Amino acid sequence: MPDQLNDLTPKIAIIGSGFAGISAAAYLAKKGYQVDVYEKNAEVGGRARQVTTENGYVFDMGPSWYWMPGVFEKFFADFGYTAADFYELELLDPGFSVVFAEDDALDIPADFEALCSVFESLEPGSAIKLKQFLEEAEFKYKVGMEKLVYKPGLSILEFADLDLIKGIFKLQVFTSFSDHVKKFFSHPKLIALMEFPVLFLGAMPEDTPALYSLMNYAGLKLGTWYPKGGFGTVIQAMRTVAEREGAVFHFNETVTNLKVEHKKATILSTNTISKKYEGIIAAADYHHVEEKILGSEYRNYDEKYWDQRILAPSSLIFYLGVTHRVPRIEHHNLFFDEDLKQHAYEIYKDPKWPSKPLFYVCCPSKTDPSVAPEGHENLFILMPLATNVEDTDALREDYFNLIMDRLEKYTGDPIRQHLDYKRSYCITDFISDYNSYKGNAYGLANTLMQTANLKPSLKNNKIENLFYAGQLTVPGPGVPPSIISGNVAAQQLIKYLNT
Structure with missing residues (x-):
């Protein structure tokens, strides 16, 4: 924590205490700014x-x-x-x-x-192809995670980097992920295995750049x-780091307004207080900040722009406590016993509740006894x-039973008869708890037209000292x-404050 903070020290407000908000708070506090983090929950x-x-x-x-x-x-x-x-990691x-x-x-x-x-057991010759595939993916990972992701996306000149220019074709930004996978593998199980991360990136495999084989x-x-x-x-570890640097967290504080004077956000108001700041980072839902906190005069984007964005999925989630150990499942389990393409189509092309959904089961108590009795x-x-x-x-319960029928059949265990905790979470909860645009769970889809500089800008173009962070930028x-x-x-923001 900086030794000297006084009335002349610039004050920064962070809206939202997710990973992006805490990260921003820690880096700003380390530079000596007075940092307040406002969290509605x-x-x-x-x-x-x-x-x-x-x-x-x-x-x-x-x-x-x-x-x-490595990012952590x-x-x-x-x-x-x-x-x-701060915490112990275990390789699963x-x-x-x-x-x-x-x-x-x-x-x-x-x-x-x-x-x-x-x-090799599924497709003779595929072991060599896997090594080739991952060698290419390693290049994309190193360039992507060491260079691309740290670009603010404010100018095309950011990509005037010799390594990026030399590697532009190897990054395969303009190649379909689906086509790329099928050049290496033909067995449907291997294709499904390689394509599964894309389901959470937010687009059909054929609409996702092959760059994302880095996943x-x-x-x-x-x-x-x-x-x-x-x-x-x-999360608690990152909060501890931010607090040790001097950041202060405020909970149950819903940010309601930013007062703008001379192209600068000057006063932030919540449900209980108003306070003057020299800089703001909005790490809450980007669309919500623009629509509800700023209003039309200071938005980067109008409603038509947002409505045309391709969003990553929302989710139906169930949190279940089971009074005995469940057989046949691991820590992470992907149920691909239905057609991936059909489910993806019903997310991105013909939005509706899926007819034959895939689903994911996490059972952390297989690894960590502290998370269950x-x-x-x-x-x-x-x-x-x-x-x-x-x-x-009613829809949640219908899908709960549809999913549990398949999970119980696979495990041979009547799980529903042995629940001592059950909670569901879905679109309306994402909206209520996080002001999530259209109830999205993951942000914007990683399509070609929503990559790098084509994502919503991290800088507000009408307010000099307002920047955005999080999954929609x-x-x-x-x-x-x-x-x-x-x-x-x-x-x-530091660069702006120092100019």
């Missing part, structure tokens, strides 16, 4: 909030995949720490399991040579990790869903990009 974390039930379950409300550990380590290293100073083995049918599941081992053997490198080569205690431990199981079930569709209790959706987004927005 009662606890830190945004979508990564954690809920502890009266009967002893600890549920991560949102993120559950710990990929790209960079954040902590920038403040003189390592992740291990298998990293995850893909269920194709009642009697057909594919475990994805942590060991790469074992993974090659799995590929395959992250998942298959860098490994799938688990922070003991759940993702809530990561002894002998019990903690289940997080997620079904990707189109945004802006009807959300009713650069670099995009996901936990590591959100952490980076906070850093990038903070650096731009």
Whole structure:
């Protein structure tokens, strides 16, 4: 924490305490600014909030995949720490399991040579192709995660970088992800395995740039990790870093207005206070900030612009406490026992509740006994869903039973008869809790026309000292990009304040 803070020290307000907001707060506080973080909810974390039930379950409300550990380590290293100073990481083995049918599941081992053997057993010659595929993906990962994601996206000249220019064709920005995968693999299980991360990137595989095979490198080569205690431990660790640097968090404070004078945001008002600031970072929902806090006069984008954006999915989520251990499932389980393309079509092309949904089951109690009572199981079930569709209790219950029929058939376990906790979460909850545009869960889809400089700008073009961070601006959706987004927005605000 800086030694001297006084009335002359510039004051910065952060709206929202998700990964992007906390990241921005930490970097700004480290530079000596007085930083206040305003959070509308009662606890830190945004979508990564954690809920502890009266009967002893600890549920991560949102993120559950710990990929790209280097991004987390960079954040902590920038403040003189390592992740291990705050929480213990465990490499999951298998990293995850893909269920194709009642009697057909594919475990994805942590060991790469074992993974090659799995590929070879399904498609002779595919082990060599996997190595070639991941060599290309490694290049994209290193360029993407070390260079591209730290670009603020304010000028095309940012990409006048010799390494980027030399590697532009290898990055395959203009190649379809789906076509790219099929050049290497023909077995439907291998194609499904390689395409699954795209479902969460927010577009059909054929509409997603092959650049995003960097996700395959992250998942298959860098490994799938688990922070003991759940993702809530990561949020609390980042909050601790920000507070040690001097940032102050304010909860149950809904930001209602920004007063603008001479092209600068000068006074931030919440439901309880008004305070003067020299700079603002809006790490809440971008559309909400523009529509409800700024109003039309100071928006970057009108409603037509937002309505034409392609959003990543929303989700139907169930948090379940089970009074015994559930057989046959791993920590991460992808149920691909229905057609991926049909489900994706019903998210992106013909938005509606899916006819034959895929879904994901996370069971962290397989790894971490602290998240459930002894002998019990903690289940997080997620079904990707189109945004802006009807959300009713009846629909939630219908899909709960549809999903549980398949999960119980696979496990051979009557799970529904042994629940001592059940909670659902869907579109209306995302809107209520996070002011989420159209109830999206992940942000904007990573299509070619919504990549890098083509995303909503992190700078407000009409207010000089207002910047945006989070999943609706650069670099995009996901936990590591959100952490980076906070850093990038903070650096731009620092640059502005120093000019």
